[in-house]
Each structure stands twice: as C-alpha cells, then as structure tokens.
Amino acid sequence: MSNKTPIVGLVMGSLSDEPVMSGAEKILKEFNIPYEKEILSAHRTPKKMMSYAEKAHSRGLKVLIVGAGGAAHLPGMIASSSLLPVIGVPVNITALEGIDALLSIMQMPKGIPVATVAIDNSENAGLLAVRILAINKKSLYQKLQEYQKQMKKKVQVMNKNAAR
Numbered sequence: 698m699s700n701k702t703p704i705v706g707l708v709m710g711s712l713s714d715e716p717v718m719s720g721a722e723k724i725l726k727e728f729n730i731p732y733e734k735e736i737l738s739a740h741r742t743p744k745k746m747m748s749y750a751e752k753a754h755s756r757g758l759k760v761l762i763v764g765a766g767g768a769a770h771l772p773g774m775i776a777s778s779s780l781l782p783v784i785g786v787p788v789n790i791t792a793l794e795g796i797d798a799l800l801s802i803m804q805m806p807k808g809i810p811v812a813t814v815a816i817d818n819s820e821n822a823g824l825l826a827v828r829i830l831a832i833n834k835k836s837l838y839q840k841l842q843e844y845q846k847q848m849k850k851k852v853q854v855m856n857k858n859a860a861r
Contacts, residue, residue, distance in 0.1 A: 701731035706761040724823025738768040752779035760826040766790030769798035784822045
C-alpha cells in the first residue's frame with residue numbers, strides 16, 4: 698500500500714484468502730497503484746460489506762478485486778451494491794478445489810456483472826484492474842506495454858535455454 702488515496706479495493710472473505718490474493722497485491726505494487734485491503738464477509742458481516750460497496754466510489758475507488766471461496770457470494774454481493782467494476786477471484790478452499798467458487802462467481806444474474814479470473818489467479822485480476830485503469834491514464838498504459846515486452850523477452854530466454 699502507498700500513502701496515496703487508494704483507487705483499487707482488494708477484498709477477501711477471510712484472512713486465509715490472503716496468500717491467494719497476494720498475486721493481485723504484487724501486481725498493484727509493481728504498477729504503483731494505490732490500494733486498500735479489506736476483509737469482509739457476505740455471510741458474517743453483511744451490513745459492513747454492503748456499506749463498503751456502497752461507499753467505495755465516493756471514497757475514490759475505481760476497481761474492486763474480490764476473492765472468495767466456497768459459495769463465493771462476496772464478489773456478486775459487492776457488485777450488487779456498487780457500480781464499480783468488480784473482478785472476482787475464485788479461491789480454492791473446498792474439496793471441490795475451487796470449482797464451486799468459480800461457478801458461483803461466473804453465474805451472476807443479468808444486470809450484475811462480475812469479471813472472473815481463473816481459480817487462485819489473483820495476479821490476472823490485478824492485471825485486469827491495471828488494464829481498466831490504463832484506459833484513461835497514458836503512463837499506466839505505457840507501463841503495461843513494457844510489462845508485455847518483458848513477458849515476451851522471458852519466453853525468448855526460455856526458448857534459448859530449452860534449445861541447448
């Protein structure tokens with residue numbers, strides 16, 4: 698986190714989700730995007746969750762990244778109470794290996810969109826948030842271009858090493 702006003706909310710249903718959500722945090726730090734972390738529960742703290750979602754925009758947040766496992770209601774419930782883009786991260790915490798969370802987050806009713814990334818892939822959620830924010834910020838767009846170039850270089854190095 699930085700001293701700047703947060704523009705991304707990184708929300709998780711439990712502290713046990715933090716290792717998975719650290720991928721998004723890593724990306725936000727890499728792109729120097731100010732964020733805040735919050736633990737909320739659709740089931741255990743519903744009023745606090747609703748208040749957070751309802752006030753997110755007025756507090757300056759622009760994107761919400763929300764991780765949840767099991768029934769995974771948190772991303773959808775936050776999306777139902779905020780007009781900000783919500784990116785859901787299904788977290789593998791059950792015997793179903795995260796498939797239940799993935800399906801729960803993906804199967805939102807019409808009118809309540811939640812973008813969904815792969816199970817335990819909060820890094821992609823972070824990158825999607827960066828892409829959304831880069832629409833109106835040229836310097837961030839340029840950082841994304843450089844990030845893509847670095848990914849290509851890594852693949853080229855792997856190919857050179859594999860050819861030995």
